[in-house]
Ligand SMILES: Nc1ncnc2c1ncn2[C@@H]1O[C@H](COP(=O)(O)OP(=O)(O)O)[C@@H](O)[C@H]1O
């Protein structure tokens with residue numbers, strides 16, 4: 313059965329990528345049922361078209377921001393190139409290669425490459441608005457299912473919203489969603505894809521997310537930070553590690569809220585399962 317291609321995507325390619333269009337393009341959805349991302353293949357090129365949707369906006373995703381950040385990074389070679397941003401579609405280059413497996417991601421070689429990549433990324437000056445984590449949490453709060461709220465949760469939320477987030481150690485462009493499937497081994501080295509949560513933010517928040525999201529052991533954390541500093545990343549590891557710890561509750565709460573919003577959007581029980589340990593931990597810290 314042929315897939316139903318959004319007609320706005322077809323006309324975008326016809327208008328803005330006419331050579332590819334007339335050579336004949338194949339459109340394939342890359343992301344299951346919702347078909348929010350499409351691979352476009354012409355005889356000579358491959359692209360990925362990413363849709364801006366209300367659901368994505370609620371999560372803090374903004375294709376206009378993604379477009380600006382990717383263009384800002386275009387000379388670094390660590391991210392896909394933007395071909396076209398025409399609301400609601402962002403068309404980027406397809407990165408050829410295999411995505412990383414969990415085992416490969418944690419290999420010494422890939423961790424060294426990731427350290428070097430992060431040192432390069434965090435050397436890029438911030439672009440656009442700096443992440444306002446309380447504003448993002450406030451938006452997630454508006455989107456969660458009211459019936460799931462408890463007095464303990466309300467207490468945690470109010471205290472978090474009254475606190476000031478850590479003062480940034482160093483603000484730079486951050487990816488904010490690094491995990492094995494977002495790393496592609498290309499002939500030119502490992503690259504990161506899926507920049508939809510990328511934002512100018514404190515570099516320590518990036519590490520808090522990377523370590524927590526991927527279950528880094530303390531020694532894996534130290535090794536990555538050591539390599540990062542050696543490659544020209546932030547040199548004061550004592551300060552950096554302390555700053556990562558300061559971000560921990562914010563990151564945990566952000567993850568909890570994101571899981572809740574995703575659960576609300578999808579009714580997929582895995583999200584509540586993943587949220588449970590975070591909830592327990594945060595709620596006991598705020599007793
Ligand atoms: N620029 C890219 N180059 C190559 N593959 C990509 C690129 N972007 C995404 N992919 C692949 O397409 C899949 C879907 O991507 P994406 O639209 O970001 O969905 P999701 O956010 O659900 O992972 C990814 O898992 C990845 O394997």
Ligand SMILES: Cc1ncc(C[n+]2csc(CCOP(=O)(O)O)c2C)c(N)n1
Nearest residue numbers: 372443488489491509525526566567570
């Ligand atoms: C600044 C910022 N705002 C929102 C998000 C979205 N987000 C929060 S948790 C999560 C999944 C992590 O789970 P796991 O790593 O366990 O898959 C995602 C995608 C983000 N990454 N950064």
